[in-house]
Amino acid sequence: MKNLTGKVALVTGGSRGLGVAIALELAEAGADVVITYSQSAQKAKDVVSKIEALGQRGLAIQSDQGDITASAPLVEQVVKEFGSLDILVNNAALANQGSKIDDPNADTQAWDRMWQVNVLGVISTIRAASKVMNNGGRIISIGTGLATHIGVPGVTEYAATKAAIVGYSKGAARDLGARKITVNVIQPGIMLTDMQAGIEDVPDFLLNMKAIPEAVEIEDVAAAVSFLSGPNANNITGAVLDINGGWTA
Numbered sequence: 001m002k003n004l005t006g007k008v009a010l011v012t013g014g015s016r017g018l019g020v021a022i023a024l025e026l027a028e029a030g031a032d033v034v035i036t037y038s039q040s041a042q043k044a045k046d047v048v049s050k051i052e053a054l055g056q057r058g059l060a061i062q063s064d065q066g067d068i069t070a071s072a073p074l075v076e077q078v079v080k081e082f083g084s085l086d087i088l089v090n091n092a093a094l095a096n097q098g099s100k101i102d103d104p105n106a107d108t109q110a111w112d113r114m115w116q117v118n119v120l121g122v123i124s125t126i127r128a129a130s131k132v133m134n135n136g137g138r139i140i141s142i143g144t145g146l147a148t149h150i151g152v153p154g155v156t157e158y159a160a161t162k163a164a165i166v167g168y169s170k171g172a173a174r175d176l177g178a179r180k181i182t183v184n185v186i187q188p189g190i191m192l193t194d195m196q197a198g199i200e201d202v203p204d205f206l207l208n209m210k211a212i213p214e215a216v217e218i219e220d221v222a223a224a225v226s227f228l229s230g231p232n233a234n235n236i237t238g239a240v241l242d243i244n245g246g247w248t249a
């Protein structure tokens with residue numbers, strides 16, 4: 001259903017993984033889509049070709065989400081090139097996991113960089129977008145079920161970056177509600193993207209912690225992003241939607 005016709009979407013981290021599925025789902029629903037990337041110029045270009053093949057305008061912009069001075073120019077470029085901004089999907093993130101917080105060999109610089117990208121970068125993008133976004137706009141951030149239920153050691157810093165976005169999104173939902181801009185978080189479970197490089201299958205012990213013991217498909221999450229972006233989700237704001245087979249149930 002083309003219920004996003006005439007809308008302009010910005011999807012951060014649209015060169016690989018979940019971001020690609022989101023960008024294509026929004027384009028399929030009729031939106032023009034700008035994606036960002038950090039390193040993968042060719043992959044981003046290929047995604048733009050796929051957006052265009054769906055009959056929509058596409059654009060890839062290299063923009064490091066860890067550089068908070070880049071957010072305002074990014075949003076300005078979207079508006080300059082595509083005329084407006086209706087949908088922001090904060091998808092780009094780093095996942096530096098595997099070390100406990102008391103591990104003397106933990107890479108704390110990598111943790112700090114993750115806070116910069118996953119929290120400060122997302123916040124500065126929301127701030128910039130909120131100033132120019134059309135009334136009735138949509139802000140959707142991709143979190144993780146770990147923000148609600150940790151379940152395993154070694155994920156503290158990553159989970160906490162995503163939990164911060166939940167709090168920020170609820171506050172932003174209040175701040176922007178008068179303009180009918182909705183702000184929501186989608187918390188996927190484990191998905192077999194590059195972020196999980198080295199894992200061919202989700203380990204049984206993790207699957208067995210879910211009500212439905214299956215990996216999450218990126219298309220399922222993209223479909224939820226599209227729904228929250230559309231007119232049927234007018235009254236959903238400040239919400240956290242888990243798509244994780246019941247990990248948090």
Ligand SMILES: NC(=O)c1ccc[n+]([C@@H]2O[C@H](COP(=O)([O-])OP(=O)(O)OC[C@H]3O[C@@H](n4cnc5c(N)ncnc54)[C@H](OP(=O)(O)O)[C@@H]3O)[C@@H](O)[C@H]2O)c1
Nearest residue numbers: 013015016017018037038039040065093190191193194195
């Ligand atoms: N995979 C999972 O199991 C899982 C589970 C729960 C939640 N999530 C969340 O889902 C979202 C997507 O994850 P994914 O698995 O698709 O990740 P991914 O495969 O690692 O892809 C990450 C994307 O983000 C971009 N990116 C990374 N750092 C960036 C930066 N500093 N500036 C701009 N773009 C940057 C990458 O661009 P380049 O290609 O240029 O590097 C790439 O397009 C993330 O928010 C993640 O936390 C993932």
